[in-house]
Amino acid sequence: MNTKSTIKVGISIGDMNGIGPEIILKSLQDSRVLELFTPVIFANSKVMSFFGSHFKIKLQFHGISKAEEAIEGKINVVNVWKETAKINFGEEDKSIGGFAIKSLKAATEALINKDIDTLVTAPIHKNSIQSDDFNFPGHTDFLAQELKGDSLMFMVSDNIKVGLLTDHVPVKDVSSRINEALITKKVNAIHESLKKDFRIREPKIAVLGINPHSGDGGVIGKEDDEVIRPAVKQFVDDGKFVFGPYAADSFFGSKNNANFDAIIAAYHDQGLIPFKTLSFGNGVNFTAGLNRVRTSPDHGTAFDIAGKGIAESSSFSQAIFMSISIFRNRMEYLKLTKNPL
Structure with missing residues (x-):
């Protein structure tokens, strides 16, 4: 060093x-x-x-x-x-x-x-x-x-930070790759990075849903209710400020992202399209967790x-x-x- x-x-x-x-x-x-x-x-x-x-x-x-x-x-x-x-x-x-x-x-x-x-x-x-x-x-x-360490693709700028549950994965394979263990690992990596790398003492993290409207109670897919919600509840039970799943289509447009220190998207384009729209030219790809x-x-x-x-x-x-x-x-x-x- x-x-x-x-x-x-x-x-x-x-x-x-x-x-x-x-x-x-x-x-x-x-x-x-x-x-x-x-x-x-x-x-x-x-x-x-x-x-x-x-x-x-x-x-x-x-x-x-x-x-x-x-x-x-x-x-x-x-x-x-x-x-x-x-x-x-x-x-x-x-x-x-x-x-x-x-x-x-x-x-x-x-x-x-x-x-x-x-x-x-x-x-x-x-x-x-x-x-x-x-x-x-x-x-x-x-x-x-x-x-x-466990690497995490973490897109960061002064105004927004976005992590991914899956990165360079075909869309057809996304839901099968996401499970409670993966969510736990990725959220913990972002939580640790926010504290250690960005000096945020009590990070607030939002988790986006996998399906449109976060599944609409199972009408458009059960993954959000059966996989994401239990994982998020465990974080809450452990005393961490982790919330979700949020419907991705309205999350950024409503500026809800401003209420959180970081957002975790389910897949590449779900997270990177809004990130690059809001921060292109000023954003940075940071490999957290290493x-x-x-x-x-x-x-x-x-x-x-x-x-x-x-x-x-x-x-x-x-x-x-x-x-x-x-x-x-x-x-x-x-x-x-x-x-x-």
């Missing part, structure tokens, strides 16, 4: 044919950010210089062989590979996906070894990354394997605008500063809860 004045923020390069390199550079182009944290990019110095030239963003890169050599006040680049990467903006390319995974694996190893304090991942393309050596639908599943801090922007590779210099970097910048805030909150929480004996 970094004991110096600034936190070491590791950055994986993502799919280089997408907007990842551009938003990384734009997030670092104001030299004052180097007073707040030490960036450590896992890529290659030559390819980063190429991106700087292409996007006309003049930055000086400090090439190093491993993250522990990072120097404060510089944009450090760990040279993860030596071969030349052929960049074709906007194209799906397995070889570029391979570089993305090399970057991610090197950054994750550095995170485990505490050579960096947090990890911010640029977007990857889910098809390009698939190989015999990497068979995961995305970052979260890979990090769940490599890091300790023993290390990882964040990412709330968008993908955006191949359609890659290489054009028009990508908006606000979400990536938010991801950087959110990771720093969470890291500091965790350190403070550990101090406050440490057994004095």
Whole structure:
């Protein structure tokens, strides 16, 4: 763990044919950010210089062989590979996906070894990354394997926080995946994260229903009454402020979300459509429940605008500063809860 004045923020390069390199550079182009944290990019110095030239963003890169050599006040680049990467903006390319995974694996190893304090991942393309050596639908599943804890996809912004019972699961399989044990695990993870990572002493959590109108008393499905309600009741019996199930169609439109510190959605689009509608560009994808801090922007590779210099970097910048805030909150929480004996 970094004991110096600034936190070491590791950055994986993502799919280089997408907007990842551009938003990384734009997030670092104001030299004052180097007073707040030490960036450590896992890529290659030559390819980063190429991106700087292409996007006309003049930055000086400090090439190093491993993250522990990072120097404060510089944009450090760990040279993860030596071969030349052929960049074709906007194209799906397995070889570029391979570089993305090399970057991610090197950054994750550095995170485990505490050579960096947090990890911010640029977007990857889910098809390009698939190989015999990497068979995961995305970052979260890979990090769940490599890091300790139970991972939770937690979309956060200043105004709204949304967790998911199921994430990258086909809609037809959602109801069969949800049971009381899963709800208990996910709610506990969010409850713990709100206390530890966001300094909320008594979290209030809303659980959305699986079916339209939360099943309408069993007319449109029994899962809400038979699975969600008993799980929620158990939390209430345990003294936690957990409520639901709420009908998802009116929950956000009525601004009921403002009454809660976090919302748990049953499946991906049920949670992410309202989240991105309300927070797009300022939202952050945070992998809660793990023993290390990882964040990412709330968008993908955006191949359609890659290489054009028009990508908006606000979400990536938010991801950087959110990771720093969470890291500091965790350190403070550990101090406050440490057994004095």
